[in-house]
Amino acid sequence: MFILLNIKPGKDRRHYLAKIPENIRNYIIKRIDGNLFHDYLPKNKSLKILIRCSKCNLERQSKAFDIIHKKSTLCSSCSQKEKWKEEDFRNKSIKTRKTEGYRNQMRESVIKSELWKEKQPIRKKSLKKYWEKIRGYKFEDIEDVWYIYRKTVYKMSGKSYKKFRNLINPDNLPRGRNKYHLDHKFSVLEGFKNNIPLYIISHSSNLQMLKEKDNISKDFRCCITKEDLFKEVFGTWRLSYGY
Numbered sequence: 400m401f402i403l404l405n406i407k408p409g410k411d412r413r414h415y416l417a418k419i420p421e422n423i424r425n426y427i428i429k430r431i432d433g434n435l436f437h438d439y440l441p442k443n444k445s446l447k448i449l450i451r452c453s454k455c456n457l458e459r460q461s462k463a464f465d466i467i468h469k470k471s472t473l474c475s476s477c478s479q480k481e482k483w484k485e486e487d488f489r490n491k492s493i494k495t496r497k498t499e500g501y502r503n504q505m506r507e508s509v510i511k512s513e514l515w516k517e518k519q520p521i522r523k524k525s526l527k528k529y530w531e532k533i534r535g536y537k538f539e540d541i542e543d544v545w546y547i548y549r550k551t552v553y554k555m556s557g558k559s560y561k562k563f564r565n566l567i568n569p570d571n572l573p574r575g576r577n578k579y580h581l582d583h584k585f586s587v588l589e590g591f592k593n594n595i596p597l598y599i600i601s602h603s604s605n606l607q608m609l610k611e612k613d614n615i616s617k618d619f620r621c622c623i624t625k626e627d628l629f630k631e632v633f634g635t636w637r638l639s640y641g642y
């Protein structure tokens with residue numbers, strides 16, 4: 400699944416590369432978007448790169464910014480092993496693991512993950528069925544297109560938000576983890592299924608602020624109909640705000 404980002408080398412990007420220690424740079428194989436790792440890093444925080452563990456040679460994905468901050472090439476299992484060699488860390492971990500609270504937590508999470516695993520094939524099956532039956536092609540065949548659609552919608556929505564921030568988020572609610580998310584009233588997945596143009600899904604009238612918890616429980620459901628969406632974009636919104 401490759402996405403080509405239009406990245407031009409610039410001063411600010413070289414600045415990020417300068418933060419990566421020389422010894423780590425050699426382990427970076429390539430960026431996940433298929434381009435080779437050039438002499439600069441993009442500013443994109445979530446951009447994934449392929450990196451080789453300097454200890455066990457495992458190739459893994461990582462985020463560009465993680466490499467800068469952690470300043471380590473170790474994979475998670477190697478870095479865990481390293482940590483356990485430290486006596487302080489070992490004593491602390493063993494102590495917390497012996498408490499009743501920790502055990503209960505583990506028990507719960509094991510049960511939860513078992514349940515999730517059980518349901519996973521059913522979810523995948525129904526999704527595949529949906530694409531084959533209703534859309535006439537296999538999900539694997541359009542996975543890339545869906546990925547590009549989603550990515551572009553997020554990009555364009557970010558621009559809409561910047562431009563119409565006062566309308567979308569008039570109370571200036573904080574955005575981020577455990578805070579508020581920028582939500583699409585008519586969901587991105589439904590937009591993709593219905594072949595709705597990118598600019599309509601990313602339109603400022605389709606954006607709202609939602610608490611993280613509510614957004615996760617909303618999943619890919621819509622809180623408005625397709626008709627409402629078009630009415631908003633071409634009617635009400637334009638009439639009241641002039642665009």
Ligand SMILES: [Zn+2]
Nearest residue numbers: 452455474477
């Ligand atoms: Zn390793």
